[in-house]
Amino acid sequence: MIAASHDDGYWLGFDLGGTKMHAGLFDRKLQAVGHRRKKTRGHEGAEAGVERICNSIEKLLAELDVPATQLRGIGVGCPGPLDLDKGVIIEAPNLGWKDVALKDQLEKRFGCPATILNDVDAGVFAESKFGAAIGARTTLGVFPGTGIGAGLVYEGRIFRGRKSSCLELGHIPVVPNGAMCGCGRRGCLETVASRLSMSAEIAKAAYRGQAPQLMRVAGTDLANIRSGTLAEAIREGDAIVEKIVRDGARHLGVAIAGAINLLLPDIIVLGGGLVEALPKLFVEEVEAALANHVMPAYVGTSEVKVAKLGDDAGALGAAAWIRQLVEEKAVKS
Numbered sequence: 001m002i003a004a005s006h007d008d009g010y011w012l013g014f015d016l017g018g019t020k021m022h023a024g025l026f027d028r029k030l031q032a033v034g035h036r037r038k039k040t041r042g043h044e045g046a047e048a049g050v051e052r053i054c055n056s057i058e059k060l061l062a063e064l065d066v067p068a069t070q071l072r073g074i075g076v077g078c079p080g081p082l083d084l085d086k087g088v089i090i091e092a093p094n095l096g097w098k099d100v101a102l103k104d105q106l107e108k109r110f111g112c113p114a115t116i117l118n119d120v121d122a123g124v125f126a127e128s129k130f131g132a133a134i135g136a137r138t139t140l141g142v143f144p145g146t147g148i149g150a151g152l153v154y155e156g157r158i159f160r161g162r163k164s165s166c167l168e169l170g171h172i173p174v175v176p177n178g179a180m181c182g183c184g185r186r187g188c189l190e191t192v193a194s195r196l197s198m199s200a201e202i203a204k205a206a207y208r209g210q211a212p213q214l215m216r217v218a219g220t221d222l223a224n225i226r227s228g229t230l231a232e233a234i235r236e237g238d239a240i241v242e243k244i245v246r247d248g249a250r251h252l253g254v255a256i257a258g259a260i261n262l263l264l265p266d267i268i269v270l271g272g273g274l275v276e277a278l279p280k281l282f283v284e285e286v287e288a289a290l291a292n293h294v295m296p297a298y299v300g301t302s303e304v305k306v307a308k309l310g311d312d313a314g315a316l317g318a319a320a321w322i323r324q325l326v327e328e329k330a331v332k333s
């Protein structure tokens with residue numbers, strides 16, 4: 001095989017998750033050249049964390065025999081809120097980090113342009129370019145999990161807010177005086193439709209003896225009630241687990257109906273572990289909610305699809321985004 005010339009160069013996409021980090025190296029056509037995954041260990045502090053990110057990139061480059069001088073750009077999908085212009089992670093509660101100037105540190109270390117973007121936006125951007133929503137003018141991505149992430153790609157660009165990313169669908173208020181949300185407000189969508197809120201209700205049902213299959217595989221500890229566990233309990237016949245998850249998916253669908261009335265996207269991409277484990281259930285419930293709640297003139301305009309790219313979407317989307325910024329000369333190189 002002939003090695004790629006220096007002019008072609010490589011793009012590095014990085015997905016910084018609460019528990020795992022994933023570095024992906026891509027060629028000029030954004031074909032994957034190699035991946036490296038390890039634990040994030042956010043609790044060790046931001047300085048150690050940034051060192052771990054840099055180390056992970058350096059090891060991947062060494063493994064693939066690519067010198068850092070051939071890197072044309074680095075994109076990092078991060079949990080928010082972020083200062084997108086300065087490239088600073090303002091706060092990442094899951095990692096315990098505050099005010100981390102990640103863009104500057106990466107640019108100094110690797111001598112190429114870098115950018116940070118919201119991790120969900122990175123995934124939605126990848127789906128719009130290479131996955132379930134190729135060719136769409138407007139793609140709304142919705143990823144229910146521990147929380148509920150969402151992102152919007154409009155005419156080939158990630159839709160963003162003034163300083164930070166936006167599209168916090170999980171924090172749309174849906175229940176006046178409802179349960180306390182992780183964000184500090186009450187009654188957000190996440191309090192009725194995230195995996196955490198469904199799991200809490202399911203754990204209560206299991207404690208009452210109403211979900212014997214779930215009790216058998218996971219008990220009542222929320223940390224053990226994962227997406228795969230819920231799917232297994234439903235398959236094995238726990239009717240109450242199915243009812244609670246369907247109710248959550250229906251709530252999600254009602255909020256998506258509101259988003260459709262605002263944005264009228266071509267395609268809604270549903271993704272994340274929960275949807276991967278129960279794709280049919282989620283598509284059915286969301287479509288049913290849309291049929292009831294989308295403004296009649298808009299019914300049937302937006303298509304609901306399941307994400308195609310799985311775990312690799314974050315790193316691929318981050319690489320594709322920095323490539324786009326460099327090619328548009330939107331970042332200094």
Ligand SMILES: [Zn+2]
Pocket residue numbers: 170171181182183184185188190
């Ligand atoms: Zn909230």
